[in-house]
Amino acid sequence: IENVQIAPSILSADFAKLGEEVRDVEQGGADWIHVDAMDGRFVPNLTLGPIIVEAIRPHTKLPLDVHLMIVEPEKYVPAFAKAGADFITVHAEVCPHLHRVVHQIKESGAKAGVALNPATSLSCIEEILDDVDLILIMTVNPGFGGQRFIESMTDKISRLREQLNARGRRDVFIEVDGGITADTAPLAVKAGANVLVAGSAVYGAHDRAAAIQAIRRAAAV
Ligand code: DX5
Ligand code: ZN
DSSP: OOOOEEEBBGSSSSSSGGGHHHHHHTTTTTTTTEEEEBBSSSSSSSSOHHHHHHGGGGGSSSSSSEEOSSSSGGGGGHHHHHHHEEEEEEGGGGGGTTTHHHHHHHTSSSSEEEEOTTTTGGGGGGGGGTOOSSEEEESSOOTTTSSSTTHHHHHHHHHHHHHHTTTTTTTEEEEEEESTTTTTTTHHHHTTOEEEEEEEETTTSOHHHHHHHHHHHHHHO
């Protein structure tokens, strides 16, 4: 099995000392830093914008994986890219012109991801699978950290992995986000995920290195 990337979500970090929090998980063995932008419209919560991405950028060499849970994401793609985002992921549910947005992200210099809520069908991304760098399968309804992993999403992950294999796109990341712990990580990885976002399971732990290690061990299935 290929390498699994662990992406701690700063949503569950202490926002009063984000630089330190990001350095802490980098030293603790994280692979990517997951940054959740929420607008209070697509999801019932508000978090951050490009200014925060810019502020944490000098604190880590790790890829910044920016998850936009916002309507009209095309308005903010250039600003997030300029702020230092390496991956920019938009939700299919808010992009009537998804092909255009995916290419806008790539032209901005970032890698392009598309996220699907639990109830959104894989058929929404079928026609752009050849254009993306990453697909994010939400394993909770987005908006908050600390929710329970929706186990039925493992079947969706498996079907996506099959579709990507059939197209010879083994390079596309399948990311899972929501409720990932050392208990649920193996389910997601067995199904075909290779990027694991973990918010509360990492930042809620005293010893972040141990928490990352525990997820990595459990995911080595
Ligand atoms: C949820 C966010 C997640 C969140 C995950 O809407 O997209 O990235 O931080 O938190 P946990 O890992 O606690 O479920
Ligand atoms: Zn997220």
